[in-house]
Structure formats: structure tokens, C-alpha cells
Amino acid sequence: MNYRWNWSILLQEPYWEWLWSGVQWTLAISLVSWVLALTIGLGVGIARSLPARGARLVAGIYIDVFRNIPPLVQLFLWFFVLPEIVPESIGLWLKRDLPYPEFVTAVVAIGLFAGSRVAEQVRAGIEAVGNPLLPAALATGLHPVQAFRLVVLPLGLRAIVGPLTSEFLITIKLSSLSLTIGVLELTAQSRHVENYTFQGLEAFTFATVGYLVIGLCVTGLMRFIDDRIGGSALRKAAT
Amino acid sequence: MIAVEDVHKSYGKLQILRGCSATVRQGEVVVICGPSGSGKSTLIKCVNGLVPFERGTITVNGVSVSDPKTDLPALRSRIGMVFQSFELYPHMTALENVSLAQIHVLKRSRAEADERSEKILMRVGLGSKMTSRPSQLSGGQQQRVGIARALAMDPAAMLFDEPTSALDPEMINEVLEVMQELALEGMTMMVVTHEMGFAQRVADRVLFMDGGEILEDTPKAQFFTAPATERAKQFLTKVLTH
């Protein structure tokens, strides 16, 4: 293997700037998609655990559809297909006037997919940790709605912070898909540097370390929250 | 035949055994009792090398358990063990449970092993349950399969680790009866148990353990009438009053 190492390439202009902006895009897409995923996951997950059959059915269909189409295909649907099938004026707006169209599309696609995964966790948390306490809550005279709101839901949600860590990490990894529609995030920029300089080992190492560091931060943050709210004790008690 | 000498065992900083010594002679039945956490189970698991220990020696028929040159599997095949939570293999029938080690350790043919297993299962009163899986058996039946599994190896001694602790009260006797029969036939046995009635009927000697030490090693008559230590007295009043 003959390869000329040149780590200084990472610090040279414009490569450093490329890579650093890649990190920023990756963070931006990951964080915004994650907020979207949490919102959707919470709503759909709660709907999935309600006694109302209609709500359960709709939420179930959402989860089934979004979990069973590859996220990359979903991204293409939003990016290439949506503008074609909506009324023409909206389609034109999507194509011409939407600010940062690639970024927004990537966030929507990743957020909706990750949301279906979060929803499953929310449902599982409510089922495993919250529901077993329902009889006790009802026995104290709480109205079913109160029991759900005051006991079942808060405990169910506390229990899932741990399991949600891996969903957050998956969302970060998914942000790399946005390179297929032209967002120059971390993976794309490392490839970009490789194409220009042929110093692939350095460029890809940078990206690898970048993802590892981001992942470690997320894991640490989630563990901190989980410890603060006593999530692992709740999960243990449920098994 | 079993000689335990000055055995120490700790998990990290937690000392479980602090210098235990005892001997069990051929044909003897020794009951080990004591409060939970006193190290009884650990001690009995040291005897067949399931739990490694730091200091001291244990020999079975003159063979050292902790010597790295000892063929532990061969040694274990001569010592039967019965577990608190049965530990039957859930993916096998009762018969297969009893035959497995005969086939793979004693190298008996499947037919030979099954024939032997059938005989032993009949002996413990499970002739009609040979093809049942553990999940289809009651706790008492499962534990009798557990005993049969150990007996099928024609062991020279048997170790029992709280064999009735996980059982519903009405099933305890069917297991104790099988054990009592074994004792009467002259089997060498070490039994960790809280069943003081069994100890009174069957044991030759009683070891009382507390805090990782063997505090008493006395003939049973003496243990139940005149225990030497205060802690044994307290223990006896607690277990005998209800």
C-alpha cells in the first residue's frame, strides 16, 4: 500500500471550511429532524395507545407505512414527487420559492421517518411502564383521562429516554441521506475533499471522528437526562 | 471423600467465604444451613468448581478442584448437582434432559442413554412425563427431573443447592421424599436447605454458616438440642417457630 499521508490537508483552505460547514449542516439537519421526530412520535405514539379505535388505527397505519419504506425512497418522494402531484401553484412554490429547499425536504423526510420509530418507542413505554399502573390509578378514584394524563403518560415517557438515545443516533446517521439531493453535509464534504485531493483516508477519518464525537455527546446528554428522571429504575421495575 | 480446607472467596471487595473447612465422608449426609447471604450456595458451588476460589483447597476423592491440571468436566461428571431454580433445558423433553450428558460425556449411545433415563425417571415417579417439556411440568416434577438428570451419571456424590426453595409448599415433600430415599441408599450428599425437618430425619451432620464462616459442624442431635453458638440458637428459633 503506497499512500502519501498528509493530515495537514484537513487544515488547509478551502478544505477545512468545507468540512466544517459539513459538520454544521449535519448538526442542523439532525437537530431539526429530531425535534420534528419527537413531536410526531409523541403525537402518534399517544394516539396509538388511546382506547379510541379510530385514533389507534390511523396511528398504526402511519407507523406501518413510514417504517416500511426505505428512508432514501421517502426522501425522493418528498423531493421529486410531491411538487408534481400537488396543485400547480403549490408545486411551483415548492420548486422556486421555498427557502433552502434541499434542507427543508431532508428535514421533513428524515423527521417523518424517525417520528414513526419514536412513536413505536412511546407506545412501548406506555404499554410496559404506564399501563400496568392504570388499575392502581383508577383505584384511587382518578377519572380515566386523569389517570392517563397524570400517571400513565408521564411514567411511560420517563422510561423511554434511554431507548430514545439510539433513535437520536439513527436520526444523525440518516442526515447523511440528504447528500443525495445536494445538501453538502459532513459525509458529502468528506467525499468532496477526497475527490479534490485524493487524500481520502484523512477526509473520511475526519468524518468518522466527527460522527463518533457527535454520537458520544448525544449518548452522554441522553444518559444525563435519563439519570435525572430515573428512567432506568422505571424500566427495571417494569421487567 | 470431599475435603474442604480454608477456602476463601470474594467478589471484588465483597468477601463471601472466609476460610471454610469441612469434610464429608463416604455415605454421609451433610446439611448446610444458615441465613441467606451466609455463603452456603457459593460454598457448594466451589465443590464442583462452578465457582473459582482464591485461597484454600477442595479435594474430591483426592483430586484437587482448583488444580489447573485437573480435568474439571471429568470430575464434575462424578458429582451430581441439583439447582434451586431447577435449570432444566427448556428446549428439551424430560427424557432428553436426562440423556444429554450421558451421550456427550459418558459417550453412551442414544438408545442406551434413553433406556437408563427412562429407568431413573420412573424411579422418581415421572414415568408418564418422559416426553413433556419443562414448561409442561409442575415445579416439583421439574425438580425431580433435575435429580434424575444428576443421578443418570451414576455420581459418587450429590450436591443440592436449596432444592426446595423455589417450590410451592405442597410440592416440597415429593422432592424431599426422593432425596430421603437416596440418603437411605447410602448416597454421599451435601444439601443446602432451610428444611429443618429433612435435616432432623436424614442428616448425619449439620454445618451452620453465617457471614462466610462455618460456625458449627456438629452431629445433628447436638445441633438441634444444644447448638454451641448464640447465632445458631437465634437462627433455630427463627426457622423452627413457624
Add this chain to the structure above:
Amino acid sequence: MNDFDWGVIARSWSFLAEGMALSALLVLVATVGGLVLGFGLALMRLSTHRFIAAPAAAYVTVMRSLPLVLVLFWFYFLIPLAIGRPIGSLMSALIAFVMFEAAFYCEIIRAGIANVRKGQAEAGLATGLRRGQVMRHIVMPQALRAMMPLVLNQIVIVFQDTSLVYVVALHDFLTTASIVASRDGRPTEMYTLVAVVYLIICLSATKAVEFYRKGRTT
């Protein structure tokens, strides 16, 4: 809806079928290779020797933190460099998939083995069985039954993952469809088809696994 021309699907059918065949090949190789390598990694991780367990743990952690796209780029770049000649994007993608999925299969297998109660192995050892025999006759059969649904779910995920070879221009199902989409100017029809086909295959597999799992626990 008159603007849509669903005939484009019929006209490109054989090309799409070739794409699906490549997707299937990727799933097959990634699963078989991933399971074999993953089993080895799992055994390493369960070892009591630090020098054996730690490298496997590090490998799994790193692989699981990286996007598959980056891993595909890595191998696409690394392998020719390492062996001194180009091997084509199919080979490098196959290797990348095996190496990547092995990390996930490793965790499934490791959890399956670790969840078999310790007493089961003790019971086997106490009758004189050797460690290998205990593993083969007592631990593995139970672990396999427990991990089966997770392995099947992972295969569905691998199938979805194969769509990512788009980034190294391999002609899998999605990529062939996207080629037709831009050649004939029919993105709506083609991407809808891709979504529906994936949905049908993955959903039926997921439901089958769920059904199998429920049937076993009750």
C-alpha cells in the same frame, strides 16, 4: 391524473427486475456474511479476556455510529488502495455491507446468548459437559430461538439499507427506477412504484415476524 403514464413501468419492467435482483443479492450476501462475521464478533465480545473483547466492542461501536453511506465511501476508497487494484463498486459495496451489518448482527447474537440464564450453563457444566458442548447443546439452541425475530427484522432493515448503494451508482432497484425516472421524465410513477413495492415486501415481512412472535409467546 391523465398526466400520468403508468405504462412506463411495463416498458421498463425487465430493467427494474435486474435492479431488484441486485438488491436481493446484496441482502443475501450482507445477511449471510454479516451473520457469520457477527457471530465471531459476538463470541469475541463475550470473552473474558479483555484483549479479545475490547477490539470487538470498539469495532461494533464505531460501525454503529457511522452512516452506511460513509461506510460505503470508505470501502469504495480503501479496498483498491489496500489491494492495489480496482475491484469495482459491486465488490466494494458487498464487502462494506458485510462489515457494516456484522456489527448489528453481533449485537443481536450477543444479546441472545447473554440473555440465556447463567444457571443453564452451570447446569450443563455440572453434569460434566465441556464449554463447547454447553454452548452447542444448551446455550445456542435457546439463544437462537430468542434472537430469531430480531434477525428477521434486521433482514428487513438490510433490505431497506440496500437502497443506499444509489450513492456508489450500483444498479439496485431504487437506482434502476431513478434512471428510468430521469430518462423518461417520469419521477412520480417510478418513485411511487418503488415506494409501493418496498412497502408491500417490508410490511408483509414485518407483520409475519410479529405474527410468529405472538404465536410463540401465547
